[in-house]
Amino acid sequence: MKLYDYPASANCFKVRLLLALLDRPYERVPVDIFAGESSTAAYLAKNPAGRTPLVELPSGETVAESNAILLYLGEGTRFVPEGLEERARVWAWLFFEQNLFEPNVGTARFWRLTGRDAGRHEEWESRRLAGIGALEALERGLTGREWLVGDAPTVADIALYAYAHVAHEAGIEMAPYGSVAGWLARVQAEPGFVNDLVSYPAGARAGSASGSVHDRAS
Ligand SMILES: N[C@@H](CCC(=O)N[C@@H](CS)C(=O)NCC(=O)O)C(=O)O
Numbered sequence: 001m002k003l004y005d006y007p008a009s010a011n012c013f014k015v016r017l018l019l020a021l022l023d024r025p026y027e028r029v030p031v032d033i034f035a036g037e038s039s040t041a042a043y044l045a046k047n048p049a050g051r052t053p054l055v056e057l058p059s060g061e062t063v064a065e066s067n068a069i070l071l072y073l074g075e076g077t078r079f080v081p082e083g084l085e086e087r088a089r090v091w092a093w094l095f096f097e098q099n100l101f102e103p104n105v106g107t108a109r110f111w112r113l114t115g116r117d118a119g120r121h122e123e124w125e126s127r128r129l130a131g132i133g134a135l136e137a138l139e140r141g142l143t144g145r146e147w148l149v150g151d152a153p154t155v156a157d158i159a160l161y162a163y164a165h166v167a168h169e170a171g172i173e174m175a176p177y178g179s180v181a182g183w184l185a186r187v188q189a190e191p192g193f194v195n196d197l198v199s200y201p202a203g204a205r206a207g208s209a210s211g212s213v214h215d216r217a218s
Contacts, residue, residue, distance in 0.1 A: 002027045004046070004054040008204065009033075009217065010106060010162040011066040012053040013197040018070055018158050020194040022077060026055075033217060034203045066162075067094040070155040079155045089149045093156035096137070097163075104131035105163045106218030109170035113199070115206040128171050135167060135177055142179040146186060153190060161187045163218075166197070 003019070003026050005012045019026055031037045031052050038050045047054045047064040055063050055072075063072050071094070074080040081087055108127040111117040117124040138160060141148055148156045165184050168174050174181065187193065202208060204217070 001058065002029050002056040004029045004031050004043075004052055004056065006031055006033050006038075006052045006217075007196070007198045008200045009052055010166065010197055011051075011102070011218065013195075014066045014159050014162040015053045015055070015069050015073070016196055017162070017194065018073055018079065018155065021079070021158070021190055021192045022073065023192055024073070032203075034201075067098060067155070067159050070094070070159055074155045078152060079158065081150055081154060086150050086154075090154050090156045093141070093148050094159055096134075097156075097159045100130070100134040100137070101160060102163055102218060104128070104134055105167050105170050105172070108172075109163070109166060110200075110218040112171055113169060114204050118206070131167065131170055132172055135164070135172060135174075135180065138164060139177045139179050142183050144179075146183070153187065157183070157187055162197075165195075 001024075003012075003015060005016070005028050007030065016028075031043065033052060037043060038047075038052060044050055046056065046062045049064060051064065053064075053066050053069060055069050057063070063069050071080060071090075081090060104127045108117075108124060108131050111120075111124050111127070147153050148160065161184065164180060165187075188195075
């Protein structure tokens with residue numbers, strides 16, 4: 001199996017984390033999204049949305065969207081429950097992650113770390129505030145519980161971990177979120193845990209040769 005991957009993307013990190021926890025081998029294919037490699041005709045044929053991550057299976061079929069990939073890879077393992085009610089609750093957290101968490105926490109972080117917050121402070125601040133709202137929801141969801149669904153980690157925890165563990169880089173003060181802090185530590189204590197999320201390279205910065213024409217990441 002191949003993983004088309006951008007090392008600084010936390011959406012890609014989700015997939016690498018699950019593969020590490022599963023101790024599953026794969027071939028990593030780096031895609032330099034700031035050099036246009038996610039919008040070539042060859043890449044768009046694999047993922048019409050032109051985004052990473054993407055997995056290519058031995059059959060040649062591809063699966064896009066980080067959380068769909070987590071569900072696909074996690075099926076039949078301890079990270080995806082068997083019962084329909086628990087599965088549905090996992091799906092709900094995955095939709096929450098894509099609707100409210102990543103677009104706000106992830107985007108506010110990306111803009112801040114790459115200088116894209118300059119010149120649009122109000123827009124950035126509204127993403128950061130919405131990110132705080134998403135963190136408050138995550139805190140409520142974890143209060144009195146060790147994991148988001150059931151009594152063991154699922155792909156929902158992996159998906160939310162990806163941007164929650166770097167939410168401070170979006171300018172969010174994390175001290176109020178004690179249940180989130182305990183849960184982040186529990187994810188990090190899972191056997192096989194790795195954190196190989198790297199910093200955005202210089203070429204991702206707004207105003208750099210490639211970064212200036214690219215606004216879609218996180
Ligand atoms: N909803 C998608 C978002 C993927 C996404 O935004 N990927 C970014 C990196 S974090 C990307 O590859 N951007 C390349 C581009 O937009 O050209 C997912 O969860 O996989």
